[in-house]
Amino acid sequence: MDPFVGLEGRGKFELEDNNQKLYNYIKQFEVIDNKILLSIILPVFNEEATIYSILKNLPKNELIEIIVVDDHSTDNSIREIERIKKKKELTLIKHKNNRGYGGALITGANMAKGEVIITMDSDGQHSPSDILSLVKPIFEGEADFTIGSRYLGTNYYNLPLITRLGEALIEKLVQIFFGPKIMNNQNGFRALNKKIIPLFSKTRFQDFTLCTELILLASLKLYKIKECPVGIYYRQFGSSKVKLSKLTLNIFSCILLYYMKKINMIFFKSKKGDFRSNG
Numbered sequence: 413m414d415p416f417v418g419l420e421g422r423g424k425f426e427l428e429d430n431n432q433k434l435y436n437y438i439k440q441f442e443v444i445d446n447k448i449l450l451s452i453i454l455p456v457f458n459e460e461a462t463i464y465s466i467l468k469n470l471p472k473n474e475l476i477e478i479i480v481v482d483d484h485s486t487d488n489s490i491r492e493i494e495r496i497k498k499k500k501e502l503t504l505i506k507h508k509n510n511r512g513y514g515g516a517l518i519t520g521a522n523m524a525k526g527e528v529i530i531t532m533d534s535d536g537q538h539s540p541s542d543i544l545s546l547v548k549p550i551f552e553g554e555a556d557f558t559i560g561s562r563y564l565g566t567n568y569y570n571l572p573l574i575t576r577l578g579e580a581l582i583e584k585l586v587q588i589f590f591g592p593k594i595m596n597n598q599n600g601f602r603a604l605n606k607k608i609i610p611l612f613s614k615t616r617f618q619d620f621t622l623c624t625e626l627i628l629l630a631s632l633k634l635y636k637i638k639e640c641p642v643g644i645y646y647r648q649f650g651s652s653k654v655k656l657s658k659l660t661l662n663i664f665s666c667i668l669l670y671y672m673k674k675i676n677m678i679f680f681k682s683k684k685g686d687f688r689s690n691g
């Protein structure tokens with residue numbers, strides 16, 4: 413079954429119409445040499461039931477590239493990707509071993525040629541219809557980094573209470589210690605200006621912690637981060653790969669690590685300031 417068809421608000425024609433709106437929008441930023449404006453990166457780990465139709469429905473033209481990073485899936489994901497690859501141009505990168513969600517994004521980001529980069533999940537929880545609302549603030553210079561938010565958009569399923577509480581706690585810690593208020597901070601549907609790409613090589617966490625780590629790195633560098641409304645849909649096939657207890661521990665270690673880095677930066681800055689004023 414096609415995960416995009418039959419879902420509320422996501423009829424096939426509506427998707428095509430939204431893809432067309434995206435083509436029309438990015439065309440105004442086209443330059444003479446037809447360079448890639450948008451790179452869409454999808455991390456894949458055992459998504460044989462959804463990956464074909466997701467790739468089939470993604471926007472693609474000469475200004476858009478699709479990069480699929482398979483993280484050593486053990487099911488038929490590769491076969492499904494190869495099947496759609498015969499009909500639609502895309503770049504497939506295969507990891508020889510499982511590096512984790514973050515590891516796959518790092519690989520994809522290093523390959524991306526676009527001015528703006530989108531990352532989205534390959535399990536059907538994100539819709540291509542929302543790509544436009546994520547990239548617009550970046551093309552228009554309003555933000556460097558946008559993160560999709562179900563709290564500003566629509567949540568098509570009941571969120572487990574523990575996930576909501578965890579996300580709220582991370583939101584508060586990030587806001588208190590780093591500044592930006594990001595409610596849907598674990599969302600993998602995001603867009604980044606290409607100038608943010610070097611941050612991927614500075615990351616230390618290769619699992620889902622990368623969602624938080626990117627926010628912290630970007631806020632330390634004073635990049636403009638903005639949450640944008642998106643819809644989040646039920647996972648209809650397979651199950652979540654998130655191991656909550658391990659992830660929680662990693663996220664708290666990550667926040668602590670970056671807070672120490674921040675203190676360090678402030679301390680050295682003021683030391684330099686003292687040195688200058690003394691000298």
Ligand SMILES: Nc1nc2c(ncn2[C@@H]2O[C@H](COP(=O)(O)OP(=O)(O)O)[C@@H](O)[C@H]2O)c(=O)[nH]1
Pocket residue numbers: 455456457458459481482483510511512513514515516517532533534535537600647651652653654
């Ligand atoms: N590369 C890579 N991607 C993964 C891994 N685990 C999950 N993913 C992908 O990350 C996305 C989100 O994963 P999911 O388990 O649905 O997380 P949830 O939506 O937060 O419950 C999906 O596209 C998965 O295929 C992994 O070990 N490696």
Ligand SMILES: [Mg+2]
Pocket residue numbers: 533535537647652
């Ligand atoms: Mg998911």
